[in-house]
Amino acid sequence: xxxxxxxxxxxxxxxxxxxxxxxxxxxxxxxxxxxxxxxxxxxxxxxxxxxxxxxxxxxxxxxxxxxxxxxxxxxxxxxxxxxxxxxxxxxxxxxxxxxxxxxxxxxxxxxxxxxxxxxxxxxxxxxxxxxxxxxxxxxxxxxxxxxxxxxxxxxxxxxxxxxxxxxxxxxxxxxxxxxxxxxxxxxxxxxxxxxxxxxxxxxxxxxxxxxxxxxxxxxxxxxxxxxxxxxxxxxxxxxxxxxxxxxxxxxxxxxxxxxxxxxxxxxxxxxxxxx
Amino acid sequence: xxxxxxxxxxxxxxxxxxxxxxxxxxxxxxxxxxxxxxxxxxxxxxxxxxxxxxxxxxxxxxxxxxxxxxxxxxxxxxxxxxxxxxxxxxxxxxxxxxxxxxxxxxxxxxxxxxxxxxxxxxxxxxxxxxxxxxxxxxxxxxxxxxxxxxxxxxxxxxxxxxxxxxxxxxxxxxxxxxxxxxxxxxxxxxxxxxxxxxxxxxxxxxxxxxxxxxxxxxxxxxxxxxxxxxxxxxxxxxxxxxxxxxxxxxxxxxxxxxxxxxxxxxxxxxxxxxx
Numbered sequence: 282x283x284x285x286x287x288x289x290x291x292x293x294x295x296x297x298x299x300x301x302x303x304x305x306x307x308x309x310x311x312x313x314x315x316x317x318x319x320x321x322x323x324x325x326x327x328x329x330x331x332x333x334x335x336x337x338x339x340x341x342x343x344x345x346x347x348x349x350x351x352x353x354x355x356x357x358x359x360x361x362x363x364x365x366x367x368x369x370x371x372x373x374x375x376x377x378x379x380x381x382x383x384x385x386x387x388x389x390x391x392x393x394x395x396x397x398x399x400x401x402x403x404x405x406x407x408x409x410x411x412x413x414x415x416x417x418x419x420x421x422x423x424x425x426x427x428x429x430x431x432x433x434x435x436x437x438x439x440x441x442x443x444x445x446x447x448x449x450x451x452x453x454x455x456x457x458x459x460x461x462x463x464x465x466x467x468x469x470x471x472x473x474x475x476x477x478x479x480x481x482x483x484x485x486x487x488x489x490x491x492x493x494x495x496x497x498x499x500x501x502x503x504x505x506x507x508x509x510x511x512x513x514x515x516x517x518x519x520x521x522x523x524x525x526x527x528x529x530x531x532x533x534x535x536x537x538x539x540x541x542x543x544x545x546x547x548x549x550x551x552x553x554x555x556x
Numbered sequence: 557x558x559x560x561x562x563x564x565x566x567x568x569x570x571x572x573x574x575x576x577x578x579x580x581x582x583x584x585x586x587x588x589x590x591x592x593x594x595x596x597x598x599x600x601x602x603x604x605x606x607x608x609x610x611x612x613x614x615x616x617x618x619x620x621x622x623x624x625x626x627x628x629x630x631x632x633x634x635x636x637x638x639x640x641x642x643x644x645x646x647x648x649x650x651x652x653x654x655x656x657x658x659x660x661x662x663x664x665x666x667x668x669x670x671x672x673x674x675x676x677x678x679x680x681x682x683x684x685x686x687x688x689x690x691x692x693x694x695x696x697x698x699x700x701x702x703x704x705x706x707x708x709x710x711x712x713x714x715x716x717x718x719x720x721x722x723x724x725x726x727x728x729x730x731x732x733x734x735x736x737x738x739x740x741x742x743x744x745x746x747x748x749x750x751x752x753x754x755x756x757x758x759x760x761x762x763x764x765x766x767x768x769x770x771x772x773x774x775x776x777x778x779x780x781x782x783x784x785x786x787x788x789x790x791x792x793x794x795x796x797x798x799x800x801x802x803x804x805x806x807x808x809x810x811x812x813x814x815x816x817x818x819x820x821x822x823x824x825x826x827x828x829x830x831x
Contacts, residue, residue, distance in 0.1 A: 303659070343655055343662035349632055349670045353625035379679060380618055380652055381706040384578070387618035395624045404654065404679045406701055408708020426681055431656040433683020436729055440717040447715065447722065454711055 282371055282399055282420060283462045284487065288511045290336045290369055295547040295556050297512050299337035299373065299489065300539060301519025302327070302359065303344050310527045320345070320355040323531075325362055327523050330536035334543035337371040337515055338363055339489075360396050371515075373424060373489070374398035379411040386414035393418045400424050402467060402489075405451045409458060416459050423464050427451050427479065430469025430492030448475075452482045461486045468507070470498020470516065476506035480513075487513050494521025500542070504549045512555055518542060557646055557674055557695060558737045559762065563786040565611045565644055570822040570831050572787050574612035574648065574764065575814060576794025577602070577634065578619050585802045595620070595630040598806075600637055602798050605811035609818035612646040612790055613638055614764075635671050646790075648699065648764070649673040654686040661689035668693045675699050677742060677764075680726045684733060691734050698739050702726050702754065705744025705767030723750075727757045736761040743782070745773020745791070751781035755788075762788050768817075769796025775817070779824045787830055793817060 291297050304320045313319040328338065340359060345352035363370050374396060378388040385403075392401040393415075400422035403412055415423045428438055428448040438448045445453070452466060461483075468479055470492035479488065488507055492498035493516050500516060507514045522542075525534035550556040566572050579595045579602075588594040603613065615634060620627035638645050649671060653663040660678075667676040668690075675697035678687055690698045703713055703723040713723045720728070727741060736758075743754055745767035754763065763782055767773035768791050775791060782789045797817070800809035825831040 305662075341655070341659055343653070343659045343666065346628075346666035347662045347670060349666070350625045350628035352666075353621075353628050357624055375655075377655055377679070377682075378618070378652065380616070381704070384616055384618045387580075387616075387622045391618065391621035391624070391627075395622060404652070404681050406679050406681045406712060407652075407704050407706060408711030408713070410706050410708040412708075429656070429682050431682060431685050433685040433687075436683030437681060437722065437725065438683070440715070440722065440725060442715040442717045442722075447712065447717075450712065450715060 284511065287336070287371055287487070290371070291512045292556050294334065294336050294543070295550055296334055296336055296543040297514050297516055297546055298335040298539060298542050299339050299515045299517040300327070300331050300335045300522055301375070301491070301517050302338055302340040302523070303519040304340070304523070305344055306348070308524050310529070310531050312529070318355055318358065320352070321358045324355070324359045326532035327535050328363060328367070330532035331522065331539040332367050332370065334536070334539040337373055339373040339375045339517055341375040341519070357396060360398060364397055371400065372398045373400045373402065375402045377402050377404050377426065379404040379407050381407070382410040382414055385411050389415040389418055393421045400465070402426065405455065412455070412458060416463055421463070423459065424489050425451065425455050425464065425466050427466040428468050428472055428475055430471045430498065434469065434472070449478070449482060452479060456483055456486065465489050467491065470503050473499060473502035473506055476503060480507055480509065484509060487515060489515045489517060491517040494518040500545060508549070508553055510555070512550070559786065562611070562646055562762070565646070566787045567831050569609065569611050569818070570825055571609055571611055571818040572789050572791055572821055573610040573814060573817050574614050574790045574792040575602070575606050575610045575797055576650070576766070576792050577613055577615040577798070578794040579615070579798070580619055581623070583799050585804070585806050587804070593630055593633065595627070596633045599634045601807035602810050603638060603642070605807035606797065606814040607642050607645065609811070609814040612648055614648040614650045614792055616650040616794070632671060635673060639672055646675065647673045648675045648677065650677045652677050652679050652701065654679040654682050656682070657685040657689055660686050664690040664693055668696045675740070677701065680730065687730070687733060691738055696738070698734065699764050700726065700730050700739065700741050702741040703743050703747050703750055705746045705773065709744065709747070724753070724757060727754060731758055731761065740764050742766065745778050748774060748777035748781055751778060755782055755784065759784060762790060764790045764792065766792040769793040775820060783824070783828055785830070787825070791821070
């Protein structure tokens with residue numbers, strides 16, 4: 282999927298929502314635990330209930346690796362389910378990988394060839410040869426960490442060199458590695474004041490914005506500073522959608538919450554003249 | 557395992573070698589491909605042949621994830637094999653993970669509780685709350701990326717802020733997070749000129765040094781600048797040991813190469829008065 286196809290999906294769904302499938306067996310409804318694969322059963326129900334309101338799903342690999350090979354099977358089945366039933370969906374493996382070149386090539390193969398994701402999140406610390414092997418896969422995306430949503434983002438990402446903060450250096454350097462059809466950046470919703478600055482550095486690139494909802498970020502502020510003329514935003518919510526209820530109605534409630542966010546996004550897209 | 561126990565093993569084996577189990581199905585002897593789990597069969601043979609000369613094994617997760625759940629089973633079996641047969645060995649999951657706090661806690665559980673590794677490599681970009689959840693596991697280690705061995709290390713790790721390079725900032729900041737019984741740093745052997753500087757910043761911490769062998773790093777230079785009075789070094793070799801032969805004698809040749817490096821290390825340890 283290229284950028285134009287992603288924007289087309291955003292216009293069709295009137296949504297730039299990404300639903301984070303951070304499926305924690307300790308948080309899903311307990312009646313699901315009798316299923317042979319509770320994580321997959323939960324994910325299927327959440328996907329079916331939210332798919333009309335979202336353009337992307339983002340399973341975070343940590344929640345699957347916690348259960349070893351069994352967790353990987355749940356992850357593989359989840360991605361196959363989306364791919365088979367909803368081929369228009371953009372699938373992000375939130376893995377935050379990155380290693381020396383020959384090793385990053387293995388990760389790229391793991392997430393693109395084996396799992397079948399459209400995009401993988403990558404950490405920038407190791408530089409160009411840790412990122413480029415992912416970009417060798419045609420029609421697949423790198424989503425590079427720039428300014429993350431957590432408190433620890435202040436430790437190193439704001440260090441200033443040549444009057445530029447580290448996250449600015451990451452943006453400026455990385456945009457020479459790939460065009461906006463293969464590269465996006467992670468920018469936390471908890472930093473709305475920085476999103477305008479970031480938009481100036483990478484005007485045409487999509488930003489994947491986590492941190493709305495449970496982490497306290499604000500959708501209106503993100504949209505005000507982050508939208509461009511092809512939307513340019515995927516705003517993720519995980520816990521704020523998937524854990525609305527721990528009863529039989531868990532999927533219904535997730536759908537209601539996803540629709541609420543979609544409607545807010547539709548209003549924003551109309552105001553901006555994008556739909 | 558704490559630092560004293562690790563140093564004890566180094567004195568017993570007269571070695572500070574770590575063997576990297578970057579097991580690539582395209583590089584192992586082809587006659588192994590008829591086995592039900594060629595990767596595990598290869599690893600077992602390599603481990604049995606090299607274990608007298610090494611204190612640590614370091615499987616890199618990318619080489620296992622490339623084969624999805626099946627690869628994770630090979631990884632789990634490999635770690636179980638080491639743990640059951642050679643309990644004195646220090647096991648490093650080279651995973652380069654790091655995420656927001658609640659997610660890093662899941663990775664810590666994946667690698668320490670589920671897989672049973674002693675240590676996991678972690679990327680520093682996301683700061684303290686991406687690292688601290690790993691340190692909540694008693695007797696388990698974080699090995700934090702500081703100065704990596706690859707060409708891309710020049711992109712961001714040398715950026716200078718307040719007269720300090722980013723990797724120096726990472727070292728100085730991270731040493732306030734944990735003492736040398738739970739924290740080490742990755743420092744590439746391809747930067748021997750920086751190891752003396754790094755040793756001044758973190759005199760008592762172990763350094764995990766990849767890049768000797770296939771990547772061109774030099775053991776003598778690493779030892780000259782990196783040794784401290786408890787050794788303080790784990791020097792890793794992966795491709796340089798495990799792919800010495802693609803014939804029936806692959807394990808024998810790996811053992812011969814590991815012993816050669818061990819003997820060089822023994823000479824160094826004797827010269828330094830550590831054994």
